[in-house]
Amino acid sequence: MTEAQTGNQTGKTYTISDTANWVAFHRAVESARPDAVFRDPLAERLAGVTGPEIVARAPKAMRNGWPIIARTVSIDEIIATAIGEGCDCVINLAAGLDTRPYRLDLPKTLTWIEADLPGLVDEKNRLLANETPRCQLQRVKIDLADNAARAAFLDGVTAGRQRVLVLSEGLLMYLDDALVRSLSDDLKRAGVKWWVSDQISPAVRDMFMSNMQDILASAPMHFAPENGVAFYEALGWRVREVLSSAEVALRLKRLSWLMTLLMRLPLPQPDPRRLGTARWGAVVWLER
Numbered sequence: 001m002t003e004a005q006t007g008n009q010t011g012k013t014y015t016i017s018d019t020a021n022w023v024a025f026h027r028a029v030e031s032a033r034p035d036a037v038f039r040d041p042l043a044e045r046l047a048g049v050t051g052p053e054i055v056a057r058a059p060k061a062m063r064n065g066w067p068i069i070a071r072t073v074s075i076d077e078i079i080a081t082a083i084g085e086g087c088d089c090v091i092n093l094a095a096g097l098d099t100r101p102y103r104l105d106l107p108k109t110l111t112w113i114e115a116d117l118p119g120l121v122d123e124k125n126r127l128l129a130n131e132t133p134r135c136q137l138q139r140v141k142i143d144l145a146d147n148a149a150r151a152a153f154l155d156g157v158t159a160g161r162q163r164v165l166v167l168s169e170g171l172l173m174y175l176d177d178a179l180v181r182s183l184s185d186d187l188k189r190a191g192v193k194w195w196v197s198d199q200i201s202p203a204v205r206d207m208f209m210s211n212m213q214d215i216l217a218s219a220p221m222h223f224a225p226e227n228g229v230a231f232y233e234a235l236g237w238r239v240r241e242v243l244s245s246a247e248v249a250l251r252l253k254r255l256s257w258l259m260t261l262l263m264r265l266p267l268p269q270p271d272p273r274r275l276g277t278a279r280w281g282a283v284v285w286l287e288r
């Protein structure tokens with residue numbers, strides 16, 4: 001998958017990096033609410049025109065941002081816990097237009113490395129040129145699908161570190177299984193203590209691909225293992241926490257009334273190791 005890949009059937013084309021504008025727009029919408037559960041004052045600027053455009057083109061049922069709000073809050077909370085446990089470096093793979101280094105309460109000395117495709121990084125650097133991060137922020141231009149480049153990058157940034165937290169928020173679903181396995185092998189290196197990602201079930205992937213096929217034509221979703229978090233356990237990771245998006249969104253009061261009702265019914269929730277046909281998504285916190 002390259003930055004240059006674009007294409008859809010209805011005119012306007014989107015790249016894989018435009019998906020960063022899409023999720024930034026959901027953060028902007030949340031930030032504008034009087035009862036916002038987080039404030040990301042840069043999100044509106046970063047979402048640009050592309051973010052709202054993608055949401056407007058999505059079917060009505062796919063426009064609600066609750067999965068992104070739940071994911072953002074879950075990962076914010078994990079970062080705070082990891083820092084409390086001595087995390088000395090955060091590596092945000094496919095950081096997109098995330099602004100945590102500017103909005104979270106972080107130690108000034110914390111090293112934070114963002115990695116993404118060159119065009120996205122150039123644009124982000126331009127849009128945030130006058131902003132000051134709260135920690136030691138570096139931005140790296142890289143194609144994370146390039147195994148050799150990724151390994152060299154990780155060698156460099158993890159050298160001498162002991163408690164690195166790696167984020168791959170909103171990335172894995174765009175990769176195939178083999179690439180996720182290869183990334184997992186790379187992350188099992190000295191220094192990396194935690195890996196946080198988001199996970200979707202096959203049914204959610206299929207729902208996105210059938211309802212947003214023109215928008216996602218150049219950014220198809222692949223990785224959504226039926227065995228959910230067991231996929232990582234088989235690769236040697238310990239699952240520390242699984243934060244179901246729907247449960248977090250229920251706690252945050254971001255679900256529609258119908259979903260709120262469904263979540264309150266005494267029905268069994270999907271088994272995160274046997275997803276079957278369930279519509280399910282979660283933030284998964286792995287550790288070694």
Ligand SMILES: C[S@@+](CC[C@H](N)C(=O)[O-])C[C@H]1O[C@@H](n2cnc3c(N)ncnc32)[C@H](O)[C@@H]1O
Pocket residue numbers: 001016017018019020023024093094095096097098115116117120142143144145146168169170171174
């Ligand atoms: C849905 S966005 C998520 C961005 C960010 N993590 C967030 O949650 O706001 C997906 C991101 O993955 C990046 N990406 C996709 N494939 C990539 C690759 N091969 N190398 C580096 N970045 C990639 C895109 O440029 C985009 O910023």
